[in-house]
Amino acid sequence: MGVMDGVSGRLGRRGGWSRGGVVIAAVLLGGCGDDDGTTPLQGGPDLDQELAGVLSTQEVRPVVPPAAQDPRLVELGRNLFFEKEISGRRNISCGTCHHPLLGSADGQSQSRGQGAVGLGPARRHVDGSIFLPRNTLSVWNRGVAGWDTMFWDGRLSGNLTDGYVSPAGDATPQDFSSALAAFSIIPVTPDEEMRGFPGEPDVFGNPNEMADLTNDDFAQIWPLVVARAMGVEKYRAELLALFPGTAEADISIVHLGEALGAFMIDAFTMLDTPFDRYLAGNTDALSDAAKRGALLFYGRASCSSCHSGALQTDFGFHNVAAPQVGTGKGDEAPFDHGLGRVTGVQSDRFKFRTPSLRNIELEGPWMHNGAYASLEDTVRHHLDPVAALSAYDDRQVEPELQGTYQQNSEELLSTLAPELAVKGDPLKDEEVADLMAFLSALTDPRSLNLMHLIPDSVPSGLPVAD
Incomplete structure (x- = not known):
């Protein structure tokens, strides 16, 4: 399978990538939401006014791009x-x-390193079965x-x-x-x-x-x-x-x-998403669904408790009770203690860095070990980790990793991040759909085709293709 064949197949399985909008007025226009924690469903100026207030309160400002490179x-x-x-x-x-065509990652739950050939989901072991223990970050x-x-x-x-x-x-x-x-x-x-x-x-x-x-x-x-x-x-x-x-x-x-x-x-x-345009003042850059999703994200759904700011990350570490599936890492395998491996502190076990959500729909599979093949399932896990763990099915990871799910979740849940708690009633399906619309609005359209980044050849003369 060629590079483009592999990517097309991946796109097809997800049903395509949305380019919905997201954008916020730069000035404070109004309040931060209803007292009961619900999200208004109406569109128009009222929705923009409420969203402007929420984003101002949470100090969500346009991202300053890095300096131009030589x-x-x-x-x-x-x-x-x-x-x-x-x-x-x-x-x-x-x-x-x-890889530029794989969301700047590799499209695998856990990467295949030495002993494998091919690119992305088409990469396969030929000399043994060596999986790297974690999902490749973008x-x-x-x-x-x-x-x-x-x-x-x-x-x-x-x-x-x-x-x-x-x-x-x-x-x-x-x-x-x-x-x-x-x-x-x-x-x-x-x-x-x-x-x-x-x-x-x-x-x-x-x-x-x-x-x-x-x-x-x-x-x-x-x-x-x-x-x-x-x-x-x-x-x-x-x-x-x-x-x-x-x-x-x-x-x-x-x-x-x-x-x-x-x-x-x-x-x-990649800082030209619909959300960036909204932050710059273009209130037409977001659909009403994405605006409602943003209100949920920065409000009742508690997403911004960890995924804060305009890059949607606090750069901190939290235990979201990701399903322990795959190879695990180090002496604790088949578990992975995450930050606890670095600090040696027991309360840091199962904590992993909060990823930015920019271009998040291009980065699957999701979680530190690629436990989820669906972004919506990943979101629903965050909304109710206990229920998600009990219903988790590891048939969505690579075939060689299936059957590795560690169902003993007592220790995993003992340090569950309190920030995950939804404020008020659980989200309805239509609210989850709005949340997904907002996440889709974090995709920079330029990221969808980065073929121009791949050189035809490199100075050593070795092949570029994997």
Whole structure:
């Protein structure tokens, strides 16, 4: 199956992606809703007036886009993003898991890493069955100021002013301009992701010089990745030209990360949604259904308790009682303790970072482990986690992961985020439909076709296609 075939099939199963509108007047026009917590169903000025008041009260303002990136650095980063030369076996690129045609992710519940071939839902294991333990997060808008935490469990965080913390510990470089650039150099290090396992040669049958290191050998792996890039004359020349005054021996993983970060900021910043237009003052940008959904989202449904602000994330960590399905992670497998793995604090178990909801309908499957194949089912889970867990069916995840659902939910529910509680009566089906209309209005139409981001070839001559 080709790239476009796989994507078309995915679109067809979802019945297409809506481009409904969403937008809010920039001034405070009225009150914040009825005293009984219900949402008015009428349209027109009254609906806009109420929504303007709610968004003003919650300080939902237009998002300031990141600064424009150097086009030359962006182009270098674009090639590196699709370049398999920097992976141990020369068989995986950043684009394998963060593909422009798959919502900047990979369309799988849990990613298939080493030992697999193909792209997205069509990717299949050929040498064993190695699943990465979590769903691939998108990279939409990660260059926006304040986005200083990466990964589902927040194991990388920081900024240029305060410094960076990562799984590399003291070896973490501190010269990155953004957390996104710092994030870009982490996936090259794990054996199950880009580095490869001991004893497995590259695609040409040659030894993989990175394979005998461990996942903790960051300081030894990164120079080998840089050597791979510098071994391609075009990359060598561009890196030296783009970082003038840097000796060849001083080109480091930071320089590669800066190029990758520049590309991702330039390519995946998507801030022209109907909601953005509404925030800019175009009250016609949203349908009445989306406006009613926004009132629910920022009101009675309690979504904005965690998905706050204009990017719909508090960048915090919460336990939403996601079904524990799939491989699990580490010593607690088949469970995944999320933030608790990083902090070691028991009350942090099962907490995961609040994802932004921008382009959320393009990112399925949903949850940290891809537990849900339907966005509406994901929303309904948040509205009533206890009922959702009791009714959960793991036949919606990859066939190899079916039958892995851990139904013992006592510990999972013991630290359930109180923010999830709906205010007042449970939402009716028509209210859920309005909520879905609002989520659809968080999609930037430009994101629906990013074929132009994919280069025809890369400097190493390795294939771009997976």
